[in-house]
Amino acid sequence: MNSRQQAAIDHLKMVGRDVHRFSSYAIEYGLTEKQIKQAITDGVRQAEEGGGS
Numbered sequence: 001m002n003s004r005q006q007a008a009i010d011h012l013k014m015v016g017r018d019v020h021r022f023s024s025y026a027i028e029y030g031l032t033e034k035q036i037k038q039a040i041t042d043g044v045r046q047a048e049e050g051g052g053s
Helices: 003-028 033-048
Strands: none
Touching (some): 003 033
């Protein structure tokens, strides 16, 4: 694995930790797992379409 591939993996791990942390907050605030998954899906779709937040 080259250094760029390793950097990409490291970054994705950081993203995973952030998703876990913010999902935990969302659950504490009363959101359901379905709402959390939908929000993540919507964010990915917006990124793919070139849209902002």
